[in-house]
Amino acid sequence: MNSNILVQAKDLVKTFHGREVISHCDMCVKKGTIYGFLGENGAGKTTVLKMLMGLLTPTSGKIEIGGGDLRESYPSILKKIGSIIETPIFYEHLTATENLALHLSYMQLPKRNIEESLQLVGLHQAGQQPVSEFSLGMKQRLGIARSIVHCPTLLLLDEPINGLDPMGIRQMRELFLTLVKEKNMTIIISSHILSEIEQMADTIGVITNGRIKKEVTISEVKAKTPTGLEDYFFNLMKAGEQYV
Amino acid sequence: MYNLIKLELRKTRIRPYVWASAIIALCMLGMLYTFSAVSYMGSEADAAEFSSYYNIMVLTNALIMFAFSILAAVMFTAFVIKDYSGKNAIMLFSYPVKRKSTLFAKVILVTTFTTISLLATTFAICSVWGLTESIFPLVDDSISILLVANVIRDALCMAVISVGIGLVSVWIGFRKKSVQTTIIAAVIISIAPANFIVLGTSYPIASVGLAVISAVAGVLALFDLSNAVNKMEI
Ligand SMILES: Nc1ncnc2c1ncn2[C@@H]1O[C@H](COP(=O)(O)OP(=O)(O)OP(=O)(O)O)[C@@H](O)[C@H]1O
Ligand SMILES: [Mg+2]
DSSP states (O other): OOTTEEEEEEEEEEEETTEEEEEEEEEEEETTOEEEEEOOTTSSHHHHHHHHTTSSOOSEEEEEETTEEHHHHTTGGGGGEEEEOSSOOOOTTSBHHHHHHHHHHHTTOOSOSHHHHHHHTTOTTSTTSBGGGOOHHHHHHHHHHHHHHTOOSEEEEESTTTTOOHHHHHHHHHHHHHHHHHHOOEEEEEOSOHHHHHHHOSEEEEEETTEEEEEEEHHHHHHHOTTOHHHHHHHHHHHGGGOO | OHHHHHHHHHHSOOHHHHHHHHHHHHHHHHHHHHHHHHHHHSOTTTTGGGSSHHHHHHHHHHHHHHHHHHHHHHHHIIIIITTTSHHHHHHHTTSSSOHHHHHHHHHHHHHHHHHHHHHHHHHHHHHHHHHHHHHSOOSSOOOOHHHHHHHHHHHHHHHHHHHHHHHHHHHHHHHHTOHHHHHHHHHHHHHHHHHHHHGGGTOTTHHHHHHHHHHHHHHHHHHHHHHHHHHOOO
């Protein structure tokens, strides 16, 4: 396998109660890049991300992370993965700092980076506040802090900017770009906010009906559709695979 | 494993259960004196069941077992059912820890707590009762080494039965990830053993037999539960 590739999914299938939700999905994510994972509601983004971190077992197919089979390195591989799957959840009676400390203990790591991570998501003043007093957006920010506090190599972010204010959205975009550049992280991010994805992703994967319909670099998108990702996405949805 | 148990204690507060155990202990002490009073005041026929220390202890044990089975079930809902429901499970399963290890840490914690608090309750109420009985006896009986040995044996049996019932209840409640189902299961399941324990006034071996059955049922429930957790999809 190409050592440039961090995540590779081959021929993934997932059925729920006999209904094939993910059908023969292939995915390839290069190290040190941001992979924008797009698709309509119910297309299968969350399901694929859950399979990538072992929350769901694929009905068939193969997932490799860092060149090794996910099943073989599970659950120790989770030490290297940070994630937000849908809205993050916390131990509400604990403070933000305690929640992150607990997370680090479970990751079998010393309690460091907590302050720094809170700072990065703009929550440094709320560290001692119980999470039960947090707003939706603050929880989302804390979820991002938790996903990076253990310095993972792979970040799986399922709609991480939901509920953030405009400043927050921009801060998080800048944060994700910095993490890739300075900490050499690889990020898979699903979002419906195409303008954001356009500004950070290196590669776009579009999933429809449980299948990756298209995997293209952002420069290919721009070459094909100078008006931007949104138009590209709509054209692709309308025209199908012929839209190269 | 020790670390995982410590982490559980950071996530879920144990203090309410310490209070609950203390309240149970007070109620049980009240029962002991109620039974003693019946023995003191009742006519020969009324008081037959309450005529000896051992018989009074057996009756109290049935109540202790009932109370601690429910306490164990309530703790299992807090430590197991809630943590494996919905999004909590996503959080729990994103840690690089074997799923079975996390579950065992929870079970060890609840088992240890239930056992210790049940034994402490029995010890505390027996000490108080034994002391007052040696000063102002209500029951026409004497304390012997054999009595103490039997009470200790039965207390250990009650601990095993309570944990067993707790495990079977959480196994039932886990299918639907339901707090109510778990607690209702514990209430229903403990009624039969409570009646059976009372037989101990005539057949002291009843509790031991029941403890063996509960231990087997508890281990089977735990085994199936850990497989369910391992296969869980969220
Ligand atoms: N546990 C489940 N049982 C049955 N069907 C499921 C389950 N989880 C997901 N699905 C189905 O799988 C399909 C894909 O769902 P998924 O959550 O992956 O979509 P998504 O792309 O994340 O959508 P959204 O943009 O709305 O978040 C949907 O049709 C959904 O109904
Ligand atoms: Mg989704």
